[in-house]
Amino acid sequence: MADAAPDADSFDYVIVGSGAAGSVLANRLSADPGVTVCMLEAGPPDRNPWIHVPAGFVKTLKDPSVTWQFRTEPTANTGGRRIPTIQGRTLGGGSSVNGMIYNRGQPADLDSWAQRGNRGWGYADCLPYYRRSENRIGLCDETRGQNEGAIPVTDMDWIHPISEAFIAGCVGLGIPRARDYNCGDQAGVGYYQRTIRNGRRISAAVAFLKPAMTRKNLEVRTNARASRILFEGKRAVGIRYLGARDAAPREVRARREVILSAGTVNTARLMQVSGVGPADLLARLGVEVVHELPVGLNFRDHYASRFVMRAKPGVDTLNELSRGLKLGAQIARWATGRPNILATTPSHVHVFWKSFEGLDQPDLQCVFTPGSYAEGKVYILDDYPGVTCGAWQHRPESTGWVRARSTDVFEDPEINPNYLSDPMDVRVHLAGMRLVRRMLNTPELGRYLERETLPGPQVQSDDELLDFAKRNASTTYHLIGTCRMGPATDPSTVVNDRLLVHGMEGLRIVDASIMPSMPSANTYATTLMIAEKAADFIRGREIAEHAA
Template identity: 85%
Template sequence: MVSANAEEFDYVIVGSGAAGSVLANRLSADPGVTLCVLEAGPPDRNPFIHIPAGFIKTLADPSVTWQFKTEGIPMTGGRRIATTQGRTLGGGSSVNGLIYNRGQPADLDSWAQRGNRGWGYADCLPYYRRSENRVGLGGETRGRNPDGIPITDMDWISPVSEAFIKGCLGLGIPRAPDYNSGDQMGVGYYQRTIRNGRRISAARAFLHPAMKRPNVAVRTNARASRILFEGKRAIGVQYVSAPGAPVREVRARREVILSAGTVNTARLLQISGVGPADLLGRLGVPVVHELRGVGSNFRDHYASRFVMRAKPGVETLNELSRGLKLGAQIARWALRRPSILATTPSHVHVFWKSFEGLDQPDLQCVFTPGSYAEGKVYILDDYPGVTAGAWQHRPESTGWVRARSTNVFEDPEINPNYLSDPMDVRVHLGGMRLLRRMLATPELSAFLEGETLPGPKVQSDDELLDFAKRNGSTTYHLIGTARMGPETDPSAVVNDRLQVHGMQGLRVIDASIMPSMPSANTYATTMMIAEKAADFVRGAVA
């Protein structure tokens, strides 16, 4: 039973990230409904959130992030890899790399082919368009919705990046005029969620406008600790502000919606009694409904990055981020002029193939005219350098997320099983060899001196794979722990209306429902999912 003095709303949304912010905006547009958003972190007042380059600070700041780490596994050399997630209004959209990337139409068509009605590319395209306000060139597949998130083009351009692009063109990789148009293949500059030099998070674009409405309540520092049920129906959520703090409750007359992200959504379901019975038994949690798939099918992009030393006199981010040069960049940013403070961590994209014969790219490669010190988290080298990285679009390796206890202040077990599938190893090796080809073009050789990481002595497949194990890292693209699929699929957690199988009044609307990894960063598709799901909740689609 819920407390008699609990607050009551039509909808309770757990999480204010990309999905939760979109949902809060779209659902509250109906003045006849009320909703409450529970956010485990603080308001998004940290100034580094709003400066695009501030991600270097926020990623390491536990006051606005979940400092999750993976388990040490053989394919990471036993390393525990930080897979930080946002914990503030806007969630990951307040701390991410600001890149907007939809992926390939085939990503979504494959979801529909797995029995998820209405999730093909043609079905989802209107929701991508609804969620974005494209500022710049773009055809009919792009959105110009004033109520969407602004998508702008890179405006600070380095001569080294231009040389990298020209080198790729020389290798036969075409220029991609708009990789978000549905035709991804090629090289070019990333589109990003920056306007007038400031980060526009999902909270800024969607949640803050919704918070001005009288039918929206937002509770920050409210860590969801349990979903409340009457039988098989979700009726509310318990939350706490700190260890030992009083437990509060909020009721949902219509639905509880989990938008807490791939890690926290799975963990919350498990500690509330929805998940694999054997895990719930170990946790001492009574089984409300057994769903074996909760927490499984976890996927992430695993990246390897190469570093090249630039020739003396070549100006990279390393030099521009120090001393008087940094002061000049800050001044430019304050005047809303192009500046390194308003760029994405990766500047150039390359969507290409790990081996010949493929119809579509199976790799995403990135280039940055700057380099980070080996073993350091976003600490720039003290010499001029550049970085290029690669990861597989659609990894086959799957892992899991499992609660260790019912204590929501104890991080869950996250096992990504990176590179456990032989195909993933093959594609990863192909990506690293492609990086070397792109970094060795005549166009780029005028700027670069030599490879520092992994170094020219690393050549064989075994040596490259060993480097990937010792130095590879997450791209923070976590999906799949509450995967969408028909009820006949024993690994599925939600149906194609994102309702939890076997339950009433309970939906999952975030990246955890993705059945497979899109060939992209996950942010754009998560917003699309929320736009589409808002129509399900409102009954606007059958």
């Protein structure tokens, strides 16, 4: 598998993928002028203007030129639907097309990773790396990285009266108003923090990769789709990649390490087509087994159901503000740096709360937006004023898989999160739906809202709610776990606690695929942390960091 192409060239490190993790690694590793780094990105440069305007999220999400348009397998728990499971495919990866939410999760998430035998992955160990990547602009304490990192984390500046009424209604239900959900105490309701500054999205590419690209020891190759990891025995020595389906393959060699940061789906698929994965799958693919590991298993995602309420006549929501003259006024505000809808996140208000009394920590995340979306159409606004509130289970127990269908990396892999296959997930999901309905029917919101349109007041019983969830719930694009971190004695794991692939040499994985379990959060902030920590592993600086 290691036969060299005529135009092969070599670097110390070859990074596959320029997303959140890859951008951090490229910056940190190339800071050492004594090493050379090559980054391969399957997509184009991030020149699409919609990437950089926060409201452009709805444009890029369906644009195959900057996203992988993956879809899940149809199952009974998705009503036979194939759910779009879109991932970033441009410089910055998911950070260039995501919802721009910054959410670390709960300290217990990371402590549970350490309890699985992952040394140095407890909350206290990881906190310095969260701080290192962020520049918190606003209220913060010693847990936050103020003026430390490259990613700005700002507060919502465009506030809608309906959002204020929603928060007040939640407080009336006994949910406290949160001070800072990223400081270690997550429970409560409030506005999301986001990676937006001066009206523009600040992706990992903008924050980390672009400054590093001025260095002579970093080479970034776009439109370079990795097709194989090259091995000599058990050692990874490079990457074969393609510019287009019919283009001649090229190779780039790694003197020290090949680092996979291609994301939960693509990292697993690349490992499998290269001969590292379950033996039965590799046999079906006709791929020689280099090393047998459970690559592609332990796959998890958040599965969200949403409710829509119609607003009373005369109440302006995002639906009206996104059209005609009112949109023109918002564009003018964006151009002059005033608060506006173009510089907001798709989700405005968070609620972290508990599905059942007696829980120590929240197990639900709810999102509220002062706008309503058409049934079955992701981020397409209704033609009437309304609001949307959705909920998902923080830490789903249901696990699925990612499997390559063939050795052709232009063919989408089989993706099955196996949503709602665990009975606990069903119970928590139903509790979340009932909580959403309570939050949307408070007296505080009653002055603005008229009636529920989705799923509608006729849907009441557990069976009816569950049927609605199966037919309408969707992904939150928080894909994790296909190359799980843990000790080699655990047969469910792929990498060790230094993110090196078990039984291999020169091969490391640094992205959300290594997460042993789902954080109680969106995955972006934790992926940045993982990359910061991995950079120290590679540079041999972690011990010095903790000693300081």
